[in-house]
Amino acid sequence: MAQFNITINSEELHELFLGNSRDEAVAKLLEKIFNEVLLCQSEEQLSAKPYERTDQRKGYRNGYYNRGLTTRVGTLNLRIPRHRNGEFSTELFERYQRSEQALLLAMMEMVVNGVSTRKIETITQELCGKKFSKSTVSSLCKKLDPIVHAFRTRPLESHYPFLIVDALYVKVREDNRVQSKGLLIAVGVNEEGYREIIGFSVANRESESSWGEFFSSLKERGLKDVHLITSDDHKGLVKAARRHFQGSTWQRCQTHFSRNMLDHTPKALQPEIKEELRKLYEAVDVDSARKVKDQIIDKYETRAPKAVALLDEAFDDITAILVVPLKYRKRLRTTNGVERLNQEVRRRERVIRIFPNGASVIRLMGALLMEQDEKWQAGRKYFDMELYYQTQNKKTKDSSVA
Numbered sequence: 001m002a003q004f005n006i007t008i009n010s011e012e013l014h015e016l017f018l019g020n021s022r023d024e025a026v027a028k029l030l031e032k033i034f035n036e037v038l039l040c041q042s043e044e045q046l047s048a049k050p051y052e053r054t055d056q057r058k059g060y061r062n063g064y065y066n067r068g069l070t071t072r073v074g075t076l077n078l079r080i081p082r083h084r085n086g087e088f089s090t091e092l093f094e095r096y097q098r099s100e101q102a103l104l105l106a107m108m109e110m111v112v113n114g115v116s117t118r119k120i121e122t123i124t125q126e127l128c129g130k131k132f133s134k135s136t137v138s139s140l141c142k143k144l145d146p147i148v149h150a151f152r153t154r155p156l157e158s159h160y161p162f163l164i165v166d167a168l169y170v171k172v173r174e175d176n177r178v179q180s181k182g183l184l185i186a187v188g189v190n191e192e193g194y195r196e197i198i199g200f201s202v203a204n205r206e207s208e209s210s211w212g213e214f215f216s217s218l219k220e221r222g223l224k225d226v227h228l229i230t231s232d233d234h235k236g237l238v239k240a241a242r243r244h245f246q247g248s249t250w251q252r253c254q255t256h257f258s259r260n261m262l263d264h265t266p267k268a269l270q271p272e273i274k275e276e277l278r279k280l281y282e283a284v285d286v287d288s289a290r291k292v293k294d295q296i297i298d299k300y301e302t303r304a305p306k307a308v309a310l311l312d313e314a315f316d317d318i319t320a321i322l323v324v325p326l327k328y329r330k331r332l333r334t335t336n337g338v339e340r341l342n343q344e345v346r347r348r349e350r351v352i353r354i355f356p357n358g359a360s361v362i363r364l365m366g367a368l369l370m371e372q373d374e375k376w377q378a379g380r381k382y383f384d385m386e387l388y389y390q391t392q393n394k395k396t397k398d399s400s401v402a
Contacts, residue, residue, distance in 0.1 A: 031076045034069065039141055042081035042088060060084045145359075148366035151373075156222035160188030161388065162328075163198075163223075163245075164230045164239065166338040167206050168345065170361055171354045178354055182206040183345070183365055184214045187338050188223070191389075193381035195337070197373045198223065202361050208236035215244040227392075228324060230332055232256040233317075252317035254281055255334040264306040273307060275299065282321075283327065283332065289319045325387050341372060 017401045042047055048057040062082040069076040083090050164187045172181050181202050188198040199218050203210035229241050230251040241250055258277055262270050276296045283289035293315050297308045321333040331337065345368055376382075 031078065034076060034078055038078065038081060042083070045088060045262075046083065052183065057149050077156075131132060144363060144367065148363055148370065151370050152200060152362075152366055153221065156188075156218065158188075158190040158192070158196075159225060160190055160196070160223060161225070161227040161392075162189040162230075162332055163187070163228070164332070164335055164338050165211075165241070166231065166335045166342065167234075168342045170201075170202075170349055171366075172358055173354055173356055174358065178255050179204075181358070181361065182210065183361065184211065184383055185338060185341070185369070186214070186218060187341070189382055189385075191385060193383040193385045195376045195382045197341075197369045197376075200365060202358055202365075206234060206236060208239045211237045211240035212244060215240055219244065228321070228332060230321075230335055232335060233260075233314075249320050249323050251320045251333060251337045252314060253333075254318055254321075254338075255336055257314060257318050261310050264310055265304045269300065269304055269307075273304065283319070283322070286319060286322050289322065290315070325391055328383060328388060331382065341369075344368065344372065391394055 042061065046057060046059050046061070048054050050061065050309040060083070062084045064081055067078050067080050069078055111165065165185065167182045167184050169180050169182055171178050173179075181204060184199075184201045184203055184206070185197065186199045188196050190196055199214065199221070201210075201214045201217070203214070226248045227243050228249050228251055229245060230242065230253060231237050232253045233256065238250060241248070242352065255276075261277065262274060266274050276292070276299075280289055280292045280296070283292055293311060296395070297312060301308050321329045345365060348364065348368055352360075352364070355364075
């Protein structure tokens with residue numbers, strides 16, 4: 001992997017952290033980073049640094065040309081390397097601008113539909129100029145929509161033994177009124193140990209029916225043999241998961257459960273019970289976990305009766321994770337990984353606040369999720385899956401012998 005250095009002088013640092021025009025300072029920093037990335041990509045493709053004599057060299061530089069990259073902090077002036085053989089290529093613009101385009105398109109739609117705020121109008125004027133029409137927006141949508149559609153309908157050819165599902169709500173303007181809609185998201189861990197965003201959908205509400213349709217679409221695209229599903233305790237979600245993935249284990253998110261149990265606990269006892277739950281979650285097997293659970297019930301049954309009743313009822317669901325090897329449990333026993341993804345989605349969604357229509361939700365959310373999926377695929381593995389498959393193969397052999 002290429003390495004590069006960025007030099008920032010004291011004036012730039014001052015503007016970045018203390019100055020009045022921070023957007024301008026961030027733009028300058030991004031400009032430096034992107035130009036350095038382009039240089040590194042040029043070196044990798046030529047297999048040689050500037051003026052370096054080496055037998056591995058695949059070509060020669062031929063100067064630069066300038067190109068602007070429009071972002072929410074301003075237009076960056078980038079120097080794109082030229083190669084004499086004309087073969088320099090970069091995915092930097094495509095990957096970076098996809099989500100930026102979707103965000104900008106949502107704001108442009110708000111303007112042309114007459115439902116934008118003054119802040120939105122100011123941003124679009126700065127980024128696009130004052131004049132753009134519905135036909136301009138439509139033309140831009142036609143370029144981006146097929147890319148997002150291909151991503152959300154692609155065949156699921158890998159095996160995904162672990163599935164984490166969650167939902168968040170967004171506001172959409174439809175039929176001249178603002179409605180709340182659910183964005184359903186499914187993250188799978190594939191057989192190589194990488195996370196993938198395997199699907200997302202917009203539903204009128206988070207019901208058993210909407211989750212059922214979402215899970216059906218995943219199965220139609222190839223999802224099968226799911227071993228473990230992690231989610232919160234939304235009744236419609238759980239019912240749909242159990243109906244569509246029979247034979248799979250459902251793990252109730254321990255983070256959500258902890259919050260729920262503490263809500264039913266007297267305030268003075270919350271620190272104690274929080275620590276007791278930590279011990280329960282770290283149990284190595286079901287017998288150990290049950291022993292901790294019984295101790296909690298004996299200790300707090302009279303002082304926090306609602307909390308211990310909740311624990312007793314939910315015990316099997318919050319400890320379902322114990323069916324997988326120890327090394328996989330910490331990351332699969334909660335939906336925290338998807339929650340962090342939701343935070344990134346929320347950061348962009350707050351700029352829009354109310355989407356102009358349902359298509360703009362799919363466009364922006366799809367572009368953001370594609371961007372995150374690409375980062376996961378290019379990053380480190382989430383798990384080493386060798387032990388998991390060894391364990392599963394051993395169970396299969398043992399059951400066949402029995």
